[in-house]
Amino acid sequence: MDNSFKKEQGSKKIAEVKTYPIPFALDKNQENLTINTNNPSKRSQEQIINQALSFHSQGNIPEASKHYQKFINLGFHDYRVFSNYGVILRDLGKLKEAEISIRKAIEIKPSLAEVHYNLGNTLKDLGKLKEAEISIRKAIEIKPDYAKAHYNLGLILLEKDEHDLSIKHFSKSADLLRGQNNKELTHKRFTTISKAKIIHDIEQFEYLVSQGFENNKFTDLAILYRKISAEINWPSDTQLITLNNQHQSLLKDSYNRLIHVIEAPRLQKKTMNSSINIEEVTKNYLDHEFGLTYIDNFLSPAALESLRKFLLGSTIWFDIKNGGYLGAYLKEGLASPLIIQIAEELSKKLPRIFKNHPIKQIWAYKYDSRAKKENSLLRGIKVHADQAAINVNFWITPQEANLNSNSGGLIVYDVEAPHDWDFRIYNNPNDKTKIREELKKSKGNKQIIPHNENRAVIFNSNLFHETDNYEFKEGYQNRRINITMLFGERVSN
Structure with a gap:
């Protein structure tokens, strides 16, 4: 690796109180509750289950688990209890127990799409992809407009290398969640906003006008969004707030919806640059203690241009992060x-690195160039690890947009997330205390890979990593954009 690969040692504010959606709440009429014993009373049963659901909604998983288990041990059968408890077991990594619990829920209530969906996700985690596909397809058969089921079926098909079919279900999910026919006008995905988000959308509309797309439509939208932005008393650039009723009504047909998508078809030629030295890249990765390398001139000019147009022109940047950056996802x-x-x-081109690891997930992030300003709350992604075997992170913004050629990329620590940590610990977006303690204990050795246009970083996904400080020119086309691709399962000892 060359010298640029530096190595170092060492309207209304949304409430902070978080509630957790649970798969099934209890119906008031208690339908489908069956009793195998006359003791304790039905009142006691209702008390136990309501306590379990309350703890579950608060995110108090230990107490919820205890009450679900108590309900089951007393000999009662309710599909919601078995399904909810199965989801908890799945999240705890107790997959076989989760499968048993959710199958019991299906025995009681086989006509519900949600229980088949929960079983499909569990079977997917168990590596039983054929069975998982059957369960998810059953959920869709029962509930054809089940967006989460279409998305997860897409992930299963992606892992099975049925890529064209996976795109069909990802597209269905996107249409259900963000299409013009979605009437959930008060859902938080259409009412949550930040100053950084509305500035991005205004810039995107103006970019689309500059490219000759529906000039009147996007000019009018840019004017409307500017007017609304001026009327809102923003608490900061990054604080998420809820749009008031008037602004929701004005933005209902456009905000956070798929109102413009640029086509990005498969290329007849290869997407990766033919000049890549496969042997050198592979050797660099394998020579690193944990697995790390990077590739310059990663994509062919045609692939890079098409991908850039797709990500600049498509209104797919829906996820608003606290740091002001925005996310786009397969679903x-x-x-x-x-x-x-x-x-x-x-x-396929780097088989000794990727082995037989299937594609697991893909996402993209777009950043706000105003982060370079002093005391800005805008920032990149905090330190974390990802749930996969191999991580690929590549950048598509022109290098002339980068004001500091020694920064703007990725910091990768020579420290793996402990194998007994679960996803909620090593990928927690808010509490980084345990990670920072782990980095201190391991002396925090790290490698900084500076940003470069069309550079791809390939590394062991279990390594802690974060966005480096970045200083980019202002202007929509100068925004830093990275794409992340995950392959395979997280390796555990």
């Missing part, structure tokens, strides 16, 4: 034939 419009083709070719 909400990111899935395109080109982006899947890139992932396919990558794993």
Whole structure:
């Protein structure tokens, strides 16, 4: 690796109180509650289950588990209890126990899409992809407009290398969640906003006008969004707030919806640059203690141009992060034939690195160039690890947009997330205390890979990593954009 690969040692504010959605709440009429014993009374049963649901909604998983288990041990049968408890077991990694519990829920209530969906996700985690597909398809058969089921079926098909079919279900999910026919006008995905988000959307509309797309439509939207932005008393650039009723009414047909998508078809030629030295890249990765390398001139000029146009022009940037950056996901419009083709070719071209690891997940993030300003709350992604075997992170913004060629990329620590940590610990977006303690204990050795246009970083996904400080020119096309691709399962000892 060259010297640029530096190595170092060492309207209304949304409430902070978090509630947790649970798979099934208890119906008032207590239908489908069956009793195998006359003791304790039905009143006691209702008390136990309501306590379990209350703890579950508060995120108090130990207490929820205890009450679900108590309900079951007393000999009662309710599909909601078995399904909810099964989901908890799945999240705790107790997959076989989760499968048993959810199958009991299906025995009691086989006509509900949600229980088949929960079983499908559990079977997927168990590696039983064929059975998982059957369960998810059953959920869709019962509930054809079940967006989460279409999305998870897409992930299963992606892992099975049925990529064209996976895109079909990702597209269905995106249409259900963000399409014009979605009437959930008061859902938080259409009412949550930040100053950084509305500034992005205004810039995107003006970009689309500059590219000749529906000039009147996007000019009018830019004017409307500017007017609304001026009327809101923003608490900060990054604080998430809820739109008031008037602003919701004005933005209902456009805000956070798929109102414009640029086509990004498969290329007849290869997407990866033919000049890549496969042997050198592979050697660099394998020579690193944990697995780390990078590739310059990663994509062919045609692939890079098509991908850039897709990510600049498509209104798919729906996820608003506290740091002001925005996320785009497969379930909400990111899935395109080109982006899947890139992932396919990558794993095939570097078989000694990717082995037989299937594509697991893909997302993209777009950042606000105003982060360079002093005391700005805008920032990149905090330190974390990802739930996969191999992580690929690549950048598509022109290098002339980067004001500091020694920064703007990725910091990768020579420290793995402990194998007994679960996803909620090593990927917690808010509490980084345990991670920082782990980095201190391991002396925090790290490698900084500076940003470069069309540079891809490939590394062991279990390594802690975070966005480096970045200083980019202002202007929509200068925004830093990275794409992340995950392959395979997290390796555990």
